[in-house]
Amino acid sequence: MKEFKDKVVVITGAGSGIGRALAIEFHKKGAKLALNDVNEANLLETVQLVGGNAFYQSFDVADKTAFYQFADNVIQHYNRVDVVVNNAGVAISKLSAVETSIEDYEWILGINLWGMMYGSLAFLPYLRKQKESSIVNLSSVFGLHGVANQSAYCTTKFGIRGFTESLALEEKLLKTGVSVTSVHPGGIKTSIARNSRYADQHEDLIKNFEKSFVTSPEKAAKIIIKGIERKRMRVLVGYDAKIFYLINKLSHKLMVWFLMRLGKKAM
Secondary structure (H helix, E strand, C coil): CCCCCCECCCEEEECCHHHHHHHHHHHCCCCCCCCEECHHHHHHHHHHCCCHHHHHHHCCCCCCCHHHHHHHHCCCCHCCCCEECCCCCCCCCCCCCCCCCHHHHHHHHCCCCHHHHHHHHHHHHHHCCCCCCCEEECHHHHCCCCCEHHHHHHHHHHHHHHHHHHHHHHHHHCCCEEEEEEEEEEEECCCCCCCCHHHHHHHHHHHHHHHHECCCCHHHHHHHHHHHHCCCEEEEEHHHHHHHHHHHHHCHHHHHHHHHHHHHCCC
């Protein structure tokens, strides 16, 4: 997909970070926007940044009824959809698998994993009608290898990767113009860690962790859009993501050593 002028682009989690940067970048390319965020004030700020000319709706992506209604509303408003970016996501601060409550698992799975699935499946029938269209799901480098004390987050990001890569290879989709992309950002300069659940209990850890954030949301948005243009099945965002992917590919033992060293440095 080389041209985005007048294409309808749906972005969840557009109130900040990568989602906002994507909205601005697609706006510059002449796209028509349909934006979502659970934080209405942040969402309205993004709408103003793209000239106020965007369809928007504030709701929790974990709410299936609200998401499917959003899809219907987007089609009613624009009569089509060309690109869907399932970007909305949350995190849980440092907790071991057994310390993480079932309620915490349910919360993060609802937003990160189910939210992505609702967004993909609700819009897929409309995307298939286009000669060329795209589904883009935001996973993470934590969707490439498990990380200690991030079992819940990793579960969602592995799930996003698995769903997305499986969807991309399905025969019924391969016969259409729908391309499917799994995105794996490294450390992006957003507030996801600071806004994570229980972040107030790990302020020093988060400060150290944020030092590893090397890529701006604006740079990430440009890399993702380039991946859409080239119909890439997998997009790595940031040099740290590329290093993470390469080490994991070369040696599992080396990857474990690298993660343990990284964990000790963060502590």
